[in-house]
Amino acid sequence: MAPPLLALTMGEPGGIAGEITLAAWKMLRDRDEAQFFIIGDPKHLGGKAAIATINSPQEARTVFKSGLPVLEHRLDHEVTIGVADPANAQSVLSSIKKAVDLALTGEVGGIVTNPIQKESLYSQGFAFQGHTDFLADLARKAGYEANPVMMLSAKDLRTVPITVHIALKDVPDALSRALIISQTETTVEGLSRWFGLGRPRVGITGLNPHAGEGGAMGSEEIEFISPAIADLQAKGIDATGPLPADTVFHEEARCQYDVIMCMYHDQALIPVKTLGFHDGVNTTLGLPFVRTSPDHGTALSLAGKGIANPSSLIAAIRQAASMANNDAGAPKVLK
Template identity: 45%
Template sequence: MSRPALPPLALTMGDPAGCGPAISAAAWAALRADPSLAFYLIGAPNLISHVPTRFITSPAEAAGIFAGALPILTLDGVPAVLPGRPDAAAAPAIIRAIELAVSDALAGRASGVVTNPINKALLYSTGFRFPGHTEFVAHLCEAAGHAASPVMILTGGGLRVALATIHMPLRDVPGVLGDGRLERITRVVHRALIHEFGIAAPRIAFAGLNPHAGEGGSIGREEVEIINPAADRLQAEGISVSHARPGDTVFAEALSGAWDAVIAMTHDQGLIPVKTLDMWGGVNSTLGLPIVRTSPDHGTAYDAAAAGACRADSLISAIRLAATFAANRQKAAA
């Protein structure tokens, strides 16, 4: 028996002065021939001028329109802005687009959410109190009564890299790794590798925090006192995860096929290899949510928006990955 077609993906407009409008149009032009990648843009009617558009009142209309025009779910209150010139007056509409996309996904009207880049500093003027998209989307899910354990994972260049810590000073990292964080993150990643990525028996590697993974404690004790004991506890649960591997070789090991994902201990440790291998096509995804959520792995790119030089590679990859996640979730639930 064939599975029912999935609903379209919901794409938020992001900051309308940034790259979002241009890359959304380019992504539609690149993907319009594949109905399994159908999406609709939540934004203002005047955002897109480069491709055919059709305004919709319901996500259900998007699939039938997608091949011939970019479906736009009209969002009111978006001020007229020029590319590259951010306007704080757009902040409430930027936030509202994310809220609508999450609401559609939770209600089953969208099969997932793909978020265009935002400028968090611009949103703070409205009282926005979240460090970024990841935390805000998790909050919206929890506020709707759903459990959320958000974990950031980057994909690109043949790597899948989850982050144990994100935006914090390096001096603070050792103090938070031993509070059960590694176990929680690894369980989320393990489950996602099965249900979202479709890997039946995933293998996960911990990157070490110190050079050479601490060399048995001679260059730091975090590996022997925190990371390796966490791996032992997870292995006892049946999860295939390594002791701390040297950070200068673990990503090459993953590329060779030894690991399905690496959990990096710090932000830059994880992002440097992904962005070096695939600067333009990397994807930032949030695991541990009741919904699918992906995003381009770059910011608003105001300069590129002003110059008309935006590249849509990362957004296209994010849409493809969101569709894959949604399809794999459907298979796992069958």
């Protein structure tokens, strides 16, 4: 059986995406874990490696061992390594759109998105907080249900931040019983469909120190976190909490859960990046297709110096391939 075929997006052309994609290809080309191609500009990538320009996704399978397959997608402007150029913003976005189209039509088993420079996109009218919201919007416009949830993973830990890119002072007001329930349900559904976990074990943290200590250090656990957990349990979900965030991530505790739902960004990301800084993976659950990405940015300051670490991208490719192999469901179409 052939390994899953994945589409990689070009990411920010001035960053490290091209060189880490090449390094990932060199690492994986002689293995049967995954086959992939990058949607990019052969002229830009050709200086980095022996590449193989392809005209269709399936051609990647025939050339994968001999050259990095590149599905041609021209850039609008010459690239300066180490510099993010807004003139290429539309090419970057259309590379993502192409990958989503291929995933929704079943021509690839999933997509792996290379890092983008959001500031360059914002200057050209990009109206989304980041990759995840953009991908969800593309799926919805194609008629599919999309309720994206960001899951981070490294080694033996998976975490989900229930609130993401907001100021810490705004977290208590952003949290709610309904949000905790919906994010957890989407996570459980994704782990079941893509990871082969029939009934995932879910740990849910508290917001406050010591999970509020019975209301002595905050009332959010009493007001809506515990009620949300009770609702999830009533629905048959194996949910436990509220758990003190200062103790749940040590080895003996985290091994009891398949995923830990966290109340805010750093509560979820600090343990993952501590355990696996170079090989963490960002996975989006709640989309109608597989999507992973390396858990780092464009690294403009490292670009072109031959020192960029491809480990996170390699881990993202491997995880996307595993998810594609495990796929146990069909995308939900909007009514």
